[in-house]
Amino acid sequence: MTFSYVSHLYCPRCEKTYDASKKQQLCSCGSPLLVAYDMERLTENWRPEQLHDREQSLWRYHELLPVNDPKHITSLGEGMTPLVSMDRIGQEMDIAALFMKDEGLVPTGSFKARGAAVGVSKAKELGVEELAMPTNGNAGAAWSLYAARAGITATIVMPVDAPYITRVECQIAGANLFLVNGLISDAGKIVGEEIKKRNIFDASTLKEPYRIEGKKTMGLEIAEQLDWNVPDVILYPTGGGVGLIGIYKALKELQQLGWLTGNKLPRLVAVQAEGCAPIVEAWKDGKKSSEFWPNSKTAAFGINVPKALGDFLVLDAIYQTDGCAVAVDDQTLLEEQKNVARMEGAFVCPEGAAAFAAARKLRKQGWIQSNEQVVVLNTGAGIKYPETVELDIPVLEPGDSLP
Amino acid sequence: MTFSYVSHLYCPRCEKTYDASKKQQLCSCGSPLLVAYDMERLTENWRPEQLHDREQSLWRYHELLPVNDPKHITSLGEGMTPLVSMDRIGQEMDIAALFMKDEGLVPTGSFKARGAAVGVSKAKELGVEELAMPTNGNAGAAWSLYAARAGITATIVMPVDAPYITRVECQIAGANLFLVNGLISDAGKIVGEEIKKRNIFDASTLKEPYRIEGKKTMGLEIAEQLDWNVPDVILYPTGGGVGLIGIYKALKELQQLGWLTGNKLPRLVAVQAEGCAPIVEAWKDGKKSSEFWPNSKTAAFGINVPKALGDFLVLDAIYQTDGCAVAVDDQTLLEEQKNVARMEGAFVCPEGAAAFAAARKLRKQGWIQSNEQVVVLNTGAGIKYPETVELDIPVLEPGDSLP
Numbered sequence: 113m114t115f116s117y118v119s120h121l122y123c124p125r126c127e128k129t130y131d132a133s134k135k136q137q138l139c140s141c142g143s144p145l146l147v148a149y150d151m152e153r154l155t156e157n158w159r160p161e162q163l164h165d166r167e168q169s170l171w172r173y174h175e176l177l178p179v180n181d182p183k184h185i186t187s188l189g190e191g192m193t194p195l196v197s198m199d200r201i202g203q204e205m206d207i208a209a210l211f212m213k214d215e216g217l218v219p220t221g222s223f224k225a226r227g228a229a230v231g232v233s234k235a236k237e238l239g240v241e242e243l244a245m246p247t248n249g250n251a252g253a254a255w256s257l258y259a260a261r262a263g264i265t266a267t268i269v270m271p272v273d274a275p276y277i278t279r280v281e282c283q284i285a286g287a288n289l290f291l292v293n294g295l296i297s298d299a300g301k302i303v304g305e306e307i308k309k310r311n312i313f314d315a316s317t318l319k320e321p322y323r324i325e326g327k328k329t330m331g332l333e334i335a336e337q338l339d340w341n342v343p344d345v346i347l348y349p350t351g352g353g354v355g356l357i358g359i360y361k362a363l364k365e366l367q368q369l370g371w372l373t374g375n376k377l378p379r380l381v382a383v384q385a386e387g388c389a390p391i392v393e394a395w396k397d398g399k400k401s402s403e404f405w406p407n408s409k410t411a412a413f414g415i416n417v418p419k420a421l422g423d424f425l426v427l428d429a430i431y432q433t434d435g436c437a438v439a440v441d442d443q444t445l446l447e448e449q450k451n452v453a454r455m456e457g458a459f460v461c462p463e464g465a466a467a468f469a470a471a472r473k474l475r476k477q478g479w480i481q482s483n484e485q486v487v488v489l490n491t492g493a494g495i496k497y498p499e500t501v502e503l504d505i506p507v508l509e510p511g512d513s514l515p
Numbered sequence: 516m517t518f519s520y521v522s523h524l525y526c527p528r529c530e531k532t533y534d535a536s537k538k539q540q541l542c543s544c545g546s547p548l549l550v551a552y553d554m555e556r557l558t559e560n561w562r563p564e565q566l567h568d569r570e571q572s573l574w575r576y577h578e579l580l581p582v583n584d585p586k587h588i589t590s591l592g593e594g595m596t597p598l599v600s601m602d603r604i605g606q607e608m609d610i611a612a613l614f615m616k617d618e619g620l621v622p623t624g625s626f627k628a629r630g631a632a633v634g635v636s637k638a639k640e641l642g643v644e645e646l647a648m649p650t651n652g653n654a655g656a657a658w659s660l661y662a663a664r665a666g667i668t669a670t671i672v673m674p675v676d677a678p679y680i681t682r683v684e685c686q687i688a689g690a691n692l693f694l695v696n697g698l699i700s701d702a703g704k705i706v707g708e709e710i711k712k713r714n715i716f717d718a719s720t721l722k723e724p725y726r727i728e729g730k731k732t733m734g735l736e737i738a739e740q741l742d743w744n745v746p747d748v749i750l751y752p753t754g755g756g757v758g759l760i761g762i763y764k765a766l767k768e769l770q771q772l773g774w775l776t777g778n779k780l781p782r783l784v785a786v787q788a789e790g791c792a793p794i795v796e797a798w799k800d801g802k803k804s805s806e807f808w809p810n811s812k813t814a815a816f817g818i819n820v821p822k823a824l825g826d827f828l829v830l831d832a833i834y835q836t837d838g839c840a841v842a843v844d845d846q847t848l849l850e851e852q853k854n855v856a857r858m859e860g861a862f863v864c865p866e867g868a869a870a871f872a873a874a875r876k877l878r879k880q881g882w883i884q885s886n887e888q889v890v891v892l893n894t895g896a897g898i899k900y901p902e903t904v905e906l907d908i909p910v911l912e913p914g915d916s917l918p
Contacts, residue, residue: 168571168595188861189599189617192571194592214592217620219861221898261860267917272910280904284856284897290917291910298913306917453687457664458591458622494687495624496898501683507675507694510701514670514693514709 117154118178121145121321124425132178135238137319144318144422146361147178147325151368160340160371168192170226170329176365177230178325184237186262188219190229191329195337195487200455202486205472209485211343212458212468213334216493220254220281222414222461223330223355223491228254230326235313236262243267244307245315246299248351248414249274250492252289253281255315260285266315267306269299274413277496295408297418317352318421327355331362334487340366341373344484347470349463349491350382350391350437351417353426360429378487380435382426383470385410385442390419391426395437400424411442411500412462414491436479440469446500448472453494462500464490520557521581524548524724527828535581538641540722547721547825549764550581550728554771563743563774571595573629573732579768580633581728587640589665591622593632594732598740598890603858605889608875612888614746615861615871616737619896623657623684625817625864626733626758626894631657633729638716639665646670647710648718649702651754651817652677653895655692656684658718663688669718670709672702677816680899698811700821720755721824727761734765737890743769744776747887750874752866752894753785753794753840754820756829763832781890783838785829786873788813788845793822794829798840803827814845814903815865817894839882843872849903851875856897865903867893 121130125143130136132147139145158175166172170191179185195211202210215223232255235243244267245255252268259266266287270278271294282289292299300316307314314320335342342363348356360380366372382391388408394401405418420426430437440448449465452458460468467488474480494500506515524533528546533539535550542548561578569575573594582588598614605613618626635658638646647670648658655671662669669690673681674697685692695702703719710717717723738745745766751759763783769775785794791811797804808821823829833840843851852868855861863871870891877883897903909918 169597186860187599189597189620194572196590196592214622216624217592217622219617219620221619221624221896257856257860257862259860260857269911269917277898277901279906279908280901281862281898283906283908284853284862284904285860286857289908291908292913292915293910294913301913302911302915302917450687453660454663454689457589457660457662457688459660459684459687493624493896493898495680495684495896498680498683501687503682503686505682505686505692505694507696508672508705510695510697510704512695512705514672514705 115174115182116177116180117149117175118180119148119150122148135240135313136321137314145321147321149176155369158369163336170229170326173329173332178322179233179237181237184233186233186236186258187229188261190218190225192333193217195334196458198456201452204455205475206482207471207475207480207486208483210471211487213330213487213489214458215489215491220250220257221493221496222250222254223327224251224254226326226329227251227323227354228258228326231255231315231320231323232258232262232264234322235264240264240313243313243315244303246270246296246303248296248416249278250414253278256282256285256287269302271295271299275496295418317354324354324358324361328358328362330355330489331359332366335363335366335372340371342378343487344378345381345480345486346378346489347381347383347467347486348489349412349415349467350384350426351415352420353382353391353422355489355491356380356382356429357422357425360433377433380429380433381470381474382430382437383467384437384439385412385415385445385466386439387442388416388418389439391423392437392439394423394427395430400427412445412466414463415466438470438473440466440473445469449494449500459494460490461492461494461497464488464492518577518585519580519583520552520578521583522551522553525551538643538716539724540717548724550724552579558772561772566739573632573729576732576735581725582636582640584640587636589636589639589661590632591664593621593628595736596620598737599861601859604855607858608878609885610874610878610883610889611886613874614890616733616890616892617861618892618894623653623660624896624899625653625657626730627654627657629729629732630654630726630757631661631729634718634723634726635661635665635667637725638667643667643716646716646718647706649673649699649706651699651819652681653817656681659685659688659690672705674698674702678899698821720757727757727764730758730761731765733758733892734762735769738766738769738775743774745781746890747781748784748883748889749781750784750786750870750889750891752815752818752870752892753787753829754818755823756785756794756825758892758894759783759785759832760825760828763836780836783832783836784873784877785833785840786870787840787842788815788818788848788869789842790845791819791821792842794826795840795842797826797830798833803830815848815869817866818869841873841876843869843876848872852897852903862897863893864895864897864900867891867895
């Protein structure tokens with residue numbers, strides 16, 4: 113029995129192909145590489161019914177993941193997060209069927225665990241012993257912990273402004289952690305220099321081909337959880353954009369397998385913050401790639417990415433699905449975070465809150481119809497972001513009564 | 516079709532019974548009440564195979580839960596957390612089959628969500644519009660968020676020393692939150708007075724009968740995940756002890772249903788901190804209940820409970836299963852928290868770390884055998900406890916190289 117149908121890597125820009133059994137980074141043309149599978153054989157041999165008895169983790173889709181030998185799987189039970197109905201806030205927004213895919217319920221409390229689980233497992237299979245990466249926090253935390261589980265050494269560089277808890281996660285995992293008094297792009301330069309110097313594996317976003325395969329499982333799960341009827345719209349908070357690229361890749365692969373009902377894919381929406389909206393600007397102008405966004409700033413730190421390496425893939429996914437890109441301001445997204453908690457009992461991360469705010473905005477504009485089925489990705493747990501909520505709480509002494 | 520086989524409430528101390536279709540708190544004798552089901556009819560009508568196609572949440576066991584009408588279910592997708600193999604640290608401890616049931620992967624990042632989901636759902640079914648409770652943090656956070664989802668008003672009182680993030684959760688959920696310059700017992704007195712004054716529902720630990728039903732699903736899941744072969748030992752960090760009482764209740768109910776392979780139940784272990792070990796002291800003396808522990812103090816704040824209302828039920832569960840109670844000191848548990856992260860990539864909460872440390876101790880003492888199957892409950896996500904890890908991380912400037 114074939115565990116993985118991975119066949120090779122290919123460049124989505126220049127179409128050059130690469131051997132997937134060797135360590136690879138970027139294409140020689142500078143583009144990220146994508147993973148290809150033997151879809152013909154897979155279509156013959158794989159049926160949705162086979163998923164029925166499988167474990168409730170993203171590894172249930174192992175045929176469409178890149179790890180060849182199950183012994184390399186480095187798992188903490190990640191994946192198959194719930195698709196939660198959000199009826200009250202949906203009603204308030206006038207969206208008939210609003211769902212949240214809650215990525216807070218994975219190890220490390222962020223969807224980054226998906227990319228780390230698959231990326232680290234494949235790195236282990238390829239014999240990687242040491243890796244390095246820049247991060248806005250959550251990816252570094254996830255890669256540190258999965259690397260620890262796999263026995264791989266991790267070097268992580270993150271901005272001083274990254275969520276505090278992600279430092280703690282890297283540190284307790286035993287990673288070599290450094291802060292930089294700047295942005296993720298500054299961290300990236302420091303990592304890049306170290307990688308050249310010491311010839312270690314570059315696990316930067318999209319500079320290794322496999323984390324996207326982990327993130328695409330969000331798309332596989334949404335489709336399976338809706339019984340292979342895809343929703344009308346999927347909203348995704350977009351920094352590096354790997355999740356959105358991954359979801360699009362997943363949907364295309366499911367379409368090729370013939371598993372999806374109907375021919376239409378969901379309209380994919382890239383949600384950004386007004387303080388860092390390079391994809392939104394590019395989409396408005398109908399461009400194929402984005403410009404570096406100077407002096408970027410937002411409370412939704414995970415999407416503070418001034419220029420994404422995979423911007424052209426994000427934009428392509430939006431154009432191909434008749435999607436759009438939309439920006440919301442910090443005050444609006446922080447207000448929406450409160451709404452979601454008070455109406456639905458879900459403490460979402462600021463990035464997830466931005467996606468809810470975007471759904472509200474697009475419904476108001478009529479871009480989303482009242483009768484459409486809409487899935488919002490909450491990319492992480494609100495508990496990782498204590499600083500987004502201002503507190504003013506009365507302190508009593510023992511024996512006091514409530515005021 | 517019967518959705519729930521709940522029949523009535525009963526007192527485990529004086530055997531008096533109560534109507535489960537009305538709001539109930541403690542028995543008139545002062546004991547907590549437990550939920551009874553029509554086990555005869557359930558045994559006839561329910562088979563493990565029926566679980567096969569059900570949703571991956573604790574509601575898959577709805578027959579054995581107290582909510583009669585599915586429309587009252589207040590769910591964020593909680594339950595069916597992974598049972599993760601911990602081979603490396605197991606090998607280090609010389610335990611052949613060591614597993615972690617990871618309760619970090621539920622909404623609010625703590626197992627308290629199980630009790631809140633079922634407790635709030637039943638409260639909604641019973642027409643509760645306002646509830647109040649004292650908490651060491653996590654339960655208050657979970658009940659605040661689930662109450663918000665159910666449209667119930669929550670009043671929460673917690674010690675100033677409770678984990679900071681749990682304040683944030685209560686606040687964003689819109690609860691009436693108060694801090695007290697003391698312990699959970701001081702918070703309890705303040706809540707008790709308010710409840711008398713205003714006749715609102717008392718959601719304090721074990722003062723309402725239903726949160727235990729939510730927590731028992733940990734036991735149902737462990738059994739199902741091991742294909743109805745129960746493990747040899749289950750270790751549980753014990754504050755109020757509801758989880759342990761719940762797991763024991765679950766196992767007894769599964770035994771009654773005839774679903775378990777073999778006749779032996781797992782030996783249940785109550786893990787406490789040396790700075791607050793009333794159950795351990797009582798168990799050492801073979802007593803049926805515990806004494807109030809003065810000046811209690813531990814870094815594992817969730818198990819800082821000087822006197823548990825259900826202590827006699829915890830002790831009974833230990834005696835009935837040939838289990839034990841064991842205390843570990845703060846330094847040891849914090850050290851174990853690091854071990855688990857570095858060897859397994861899991862950032863567990865301090866309470867979960869205490870349970871791992873207890874497994875190590877009991878193996879060293881020979882109480883756990885090398886060939887036994889052992890399940891450790893990690894009751895919450897480490898990310899809720901940034902203060903347990905000391906940081907000293909170098910800060911670079913843009914353009915710097917790694918040292």
